[in-house]
Amino acid sequence: MTKSDMDQVEQDPEFVMLSRQFKAMAMELISVLEQKQKTGGRTKVLLETVPVHKLADIFVASFEISFEEQLSMLDSVDLKVRLLKATELVDRHLQSIRVAEKITQKVEGQLSKSQKEFLLRQQMRAIKEELGDNDDEDDDVATLERKMKAAGMPPNIWKHAQRELRRLKKMQPQQPGYNSSHVYLDLLADLPWQKASEEHELDLKAAKDHLDSDHYGLVKIKHRIIEYLAVRKLKPDARGPVLCFVGPPGVGKTSLASSIATALGRKFVRISLGGVKDEADIRGHRRTYIGSMPGRLIDGLKRVGVCNPVMLLDEIDKTGSDVRGDPASALLEVLDPEQNKTFNDHYLNVPYDLSKVIFVATANRVQPVPPPLLDRMEVIELPGYTPEEKLNIAMRHLIPRVLDQHGLNFDFLQIPEAMVKLVIQRYTREAGVRNLERNLAAIARAAAVRVAEREHAIPLSKDVQQIASPLLESRLADGADVEMEIIPMGVNNHDISQALRITSPLVVDEAMLEKVLGPPRYDDRETADRIATPGISVGLVWTAFGGEVQFVEATAMVGKGDLHLTGQLGDVIKESAQIAMTWVRARATQLKLATAEETNLLEGRDIHIHFPAGAIPKDGPSAGVTLVTALVSLFSQRKVRTDTAMTGEMTLRGSVLPVGGIKDKVLAAHQYGIKRVILPERNLKDLAEVPSAVLSSLEILLAKQMEDVLEQAFEGGCPWRQHSKL
């Protein structure tokens, strides 16, 4: 460009604008770069001295730009165009530097925060060390490490724990995972790897006395426990069977298991399995899950703190399985002496030796327990108690304990035997003694209120005078220097309570029973009231709560010959009803339920059979004979005897088959005030278990065929019966 050209361009206002813009931009870029690299003001001088268009060329030459951009720069001959392009490039460069700076700042900010904390912590530690203040107690990890060392872990587990500890030490407490790792190591350190209760020399006689003093009756069961203990005495590491106490609630299963622990001098831990559906409840969750926990067994061992406790697996029949696995299969491993040496809890993730634990299980019923599990246990059945047994348990064990729990004793409250009997008859109808204990506790509470009130109401002045005066007088007579206020008080505290004791044993009577426990809940008239019409019979059933009396109601109505069944019935009991119906229809003429012409009993009518109470599910074949009796009563319009209850399965041909739970059923009938019980003939042998006191108050009738049952169930026998010609 010639000089004049140059001058001309420089006059151009557009060029002036552009060059000003470029300079400003370039200035900014240089300041940013200077800030970063701390170079002196050399470039700035350049900016002032060199003409703008040359400056643009210098700048562009120093940037890293693409080949195309370089070409296009060379290609631009016009000054303005070149300047514009250069401005653009400078701007781009500036922007990219800014973005990069922003990012670095952000990263630096984050880093420096944790670095700062780390630094501060290090400093704090150093300061503490300087001050001699570095108390290890404060140091969480050091405490943990010491605890772990003391836990006596087996070498392989110790190695694993060490590794985990090293990881923990590298972590900051705020870091995710620190806490879970800490909790895990805490568990490892707390678990009793070696710690065991000292097993003292087993004294069988003492164990027997202990069992006897804690439990009334249960002779056979106590005998079996003593046998079990004797074997353990002779061979301490014997892998005896796992005892499983089966019986209704409140018959003393848990307390027997705890007595075993006391007899062996071991600690006792109870693990409730009721409602456990998830395998992880037994075996723990893997640590990868948030909120993972060890299983109940490991948790129980941690709680009890020794590796050889007596562990009660309570309600083993109440475990169920669903999509989350099968707890029973995990229990199989626990109870198998071959496998439980290396029990693997998912959370713990290292094997734990369960072989030193003595397992005892309880269940209400045997049926729901999976057979493989049952196979590993020895079932000991505890049937319900008779009223006499309950009375004895109450007088010897429950009343003293209940009084003690309420801060009372026999000087304050007396519950006569007759009243306990009334409580048993009128307020509880159960196989065990739990409700009985509850009712006795209610009486004790009421008594506690009265005694406490009376203590207030005692006219102090009168009693004090009466008791204290002779003492005072004798002192005064001796001429001793007596301070009047002190002596009477000192004497009186003792004497007042003495006076209370003499004057106020509260004796429970019938009126108090009604006041505290309400009107009687059960009476003997119930059966008579309920069998007021034909079509109703009394059966005996067996539930998880022991024996029960079960009414069966049948009625007929206009219909098309259908059979309706209600009362939450299972498949087996429904089939029993079908069989009963068929049997009665097949013998309608023989039983004189229908005339010779009208042989179809269901002609123009429906039959409905109901099992109250409707809300409780029922199943099983033992209602067979009861169903037939109800139907015969309905069709013949004759009432069944109110004093008779029955149980038994019936075949299609009318044979009566034996059923289970005879002792519980007979006891239930006895409690209900029933006088006659019809049982299958082949159940005769089971009567040996029924206490003779109960048997003597009942008339037991044995039946081989359905006709035998009917013969006994109706007043004056079954007059319409024709002897079978078969």
Ligand code: ADP
């Ligand atoms: P379960 O485990 O069978 O449901 P528990 O062992 O909890 O029943 O017993 C309930 C209560 O009844 C306990 O307080 C227990 O001491 C008492 N008990 C049960 N049977 C007897 C008995 N034969 N002698 C003394 N107390 C008994």
